[in-house]
Amino acid sequence: MEARSRGERADGALFAQTLESLKQEGANILLVGPGAKAAHERVCCRLLGELSDQPRYRLIVTASETTYRGHSCTAAETGPETNVFKIDPPADGQSAGSTDSAVLAAENRCETETKETHLTHTPEVSLSVLGSAVFDAVTEIEAGSDGLEPAELRVCVDSLVPFLSDYQTETVFRFLHMTTASVKQVSGMGHFHLPLDADHDAVNLLEPLFDATVEVRIRDGGYEQRWYLRDSNGPSEWIEL
Template sequence: MKHASRGSNASGSRQTEKSFTDTLMGLKRRGCCVLVTGQVDERVRAAQSRRLFGERETSRQRVLTLTDATSDLDAQYLPESITPAHSSVTTLNYTGVVRDIASTADPTAELPPTAASSEPSDSMGNLGDLLYDSIKETIRAGQTVPGELRLGIATLCVLLDTDGLSATEAFVRALRADVLAVGGMAHFHLPCSPGSETLAALDPLIDIHIELRESNGSVEHRWRLSETDHVTDWLPLQR
C-alpha cells in the first residue's frame, strides 16, 4: 500500500512504507478496530467490507451486523464465494428492529452520559444494549481462536441518531474490548458525514481510519493508522 510522501528522498519513502506495513501487520496480529467513513454508494462500502472480512481461503469467523444497511446486499459485504449461508458467516439483521426503535424514540429524552467503564449496561441506549448483547453472545458461541474473528457493523449512523454520541461511544468501547480479547478485527461503517465531535469521541477507540470517496467515476480509499499517524495516498478500491 503506497504511503503518502513525507520527504523527497527515495530511502526515506521506503522506510516510511516499511514502517506503515509493519504497524499494520502488528495491528492485525494483536487485534484492532477500523472506522470506515465517506458518503459513497453502499456497494462501495460493501467492497471495503469484503477486504476487511478476509480472504475466503483463510479460516475466519465472520459476523456481519446490519442496522440500516440494505438487507438484499448482505452477500456483497462478504468475500467472493462466501455466501451468507456459509458456515463461517453469522448475519445479525436488525434493520426491522432498528426501524421500530427509531420510529418510537423520543428525540427530547435525555441521553445517558458517557461512562468511564467498559461495562455496557450503565452507559448504552436501548439499541446499543440490544446490538451489543447479540454480538457478544455470537462471539462467545463461536468459540473463536485468536485472530479468527472478523466483525462488521453496517452502520453506526442509526445508533448515533437513536441513542446519541455518548451511548455510541460506549457501544464501540465495549465491542472493542471483546474483539481485542480474542485478537480479532472489527470494522464500523459511518457514512453519515460525521462531525468533528463524533470523530474526536471515537478516535481513541479506533486503530485504523479508512476514508472512501468516488472521484471522476472511480472509487478510492485512504488509510490512516492512529498509532503512528501514517496516512496513505488515495488508492483505487477494487470492487
C-alpha cells in the first residue's frame, strides 16, 4: 500500500466506487484497532458475507482460543460450505516435534457443511504448512464450485498477533503473501485481524500486502470503522457499524 496521509479524507464517491471494485476484483483487508473486540466481530461478520442472501464459501484460520469470534457462523444460513483451520497448542505430554500433519474432522454448524482441520502449533509446524493448506483449500473450493464468482469466497484469519509473537517477521510476511495471493487468484475477499493501533510498527510493516486497512473503534457506546484504501489520498470518515 502506498504511503498516505491519515489526516486527509477520501472522496465519498471515489470511496464507494473503490469498494465496489474490491468486491469485483478480489481484495485482502487488514482489520486493526485495539480494545474493540465487539467492533472486530461486527466487521468480521459483514466481511464474511453472513448478512447477505447470496451463497458464500468461507475459509477460517483461527486459534483454539479464538480472539475475536467463535466462527460458528451464527448468521450463516446460506453458505454452502465453511472450512476452518484451527491452530491447536501441543497436547499434554506431546513432543514439540511429534507432528507436522493435519487431521481432518467434520462437524455441522448452523446447518452448513463445515470441515475443521486441526494443525498442532509447534515450532516445527511452520507457517508454510498452514499457507500450503490454505492454498490447497482454496483450490479445492474453486474446483468444487465450477468456478467462483467475485467475492463468493470469504476468508478470515483471526488473528495475526500469535503469528507475530511466535514466528520471525519474515516468516509471517511470506505466509501472508501466499495467503493473500490465493484469495486474489479467485477474486475472493479476505480479512485479517490485527488488533493493534493503526500507526503500530507491525501495521505499517504488513499493510503493503493488503488492498485496504480498516480501523475500528468503540465510541460513545457505538461501533465505528474507517477505511484506508490503496491509492487514495486519505481515510474515509468514521462510519457507524
